[in-house]
Amino acid sequence: xxxxxxxxxxxxxxxxxxxxxxxxxxxxxxxxxxxxxxxxxxxxxxxxxxxxxxxxxxxxxxxxxxxxxxxxxxxxxxxxxxxxxxxxxxxxxxxxxxxxxxxxxxxxxxxxxxxxxxxxxxxxxxxxxxxxxxxxxxxxxxxxxxxxxxxxxxxxxxxxxxxxxxxxxxxxxxxxxxxxxxxxxxxxxxxxxxxxxxxxxxxxxxxxxxxxxxxxxxxxxxxxxxxxxxxxxxxxxxxxxxxxxxxxxxxxxxxxxxxxxxxxxxxxxxx
Numbered sequence: 001x002x003x004x005x006x007x008x009x010x011x012x013x014x015x016x017x018x019x020x021x022x023x024x025x026x027x028x029x030x031x032x033x034x035x036x037x038x039x040x041x042x043x044x045x046x047x048x049x050x051x052x053x054x055x056x057x058x059x060x061x062x063x064x065x066x067x068x069x070x071x072x073x074x075x076x077x078x079x080x081x082x083x084x085x086x087x088x089x090x091x092x093x094x095x096x097x098x099x100x101x102x103x104x105x106x107x108x109x110x111x112x113x114x115x116x117x118x119x120x121x122x123x124x125x126x127x128x129x130x131x132x133x134x135x136x137x138x139x140x141x142x143x144x145x146x147x148x149x150x151x152x153x154x155x156x157x158x159x160x161x162x163x164x165x166x167x168x169x170x171x172x173x174x175x176x177x178x179x180x181x182x183x184x185x186x187x188x189x190x191x192x193x194x195x196x197x198x199x200x201x202x203x204x205x206x207x208x209x210x211x212x213x214x215x216x217x218x219x220x221x222x223x224x225x226x227x228x229x230x231x232x233x234x235x236x237x238x239x240x241x242x243x244x245x246x247x248x249x250x251x252x253x254x255x256x257x258x259x260x261x262x263x264x265x266x267x268x269x270x271x
Contacts, residue, residue: 008071008072016185040116066224068090073183090222098207110136112171116142156192156193171198243260
């Protein structure tokens, strides 16, 4: 089926999911929307996150997408069930795939979750993990400094290391933890820094890999995978600084992104 897959995020973090989608489904077209102007979503009240998420969803529905990927943990926590009920296309979030990947990895049954304030407050990962294995020990830590740092393009170097080291100090008390979920799609952009701080004894889980596998399986089952030969064409939109978005996209996706459309919700938009 030659319709695009829609991907939404509060900012640039969802590019970590988009990159894996491009790798696993190289024939599929993606339309990516990052709400960079209103990022981060983590500190915002639930009703605001729901409103902003619907802004992006309605924009993508006009593009005749065949599937919606909520590449934002906070938006997944607050809107996934509502979107599944109200949309007639498949909707996938990043929390359940990330939880399944962590359960496959852990040997001590002690799992940590890093996320935004909203994601940690929602207990969405705890619920998803406990639904699969009620005996798990789960610790959650909000890292409100991470997403804004990534949105500014600071993803390596001394400053990034200092910010991560300070934020992760509480992990020193999580003695039995052997698996750590990056419960925000911004965090894989600083995964190498996080791994340096937590050490080799902890496996750091990027839910993007598992999410992409789930998307592939769903599209295959519903016979919606594209099987033709037309050239691939991805579209990118942001509500804030398109030049910074393009810089981060080119660096992270490792492929040329030459144009980013600017969206002002409630007005016309073009690319």
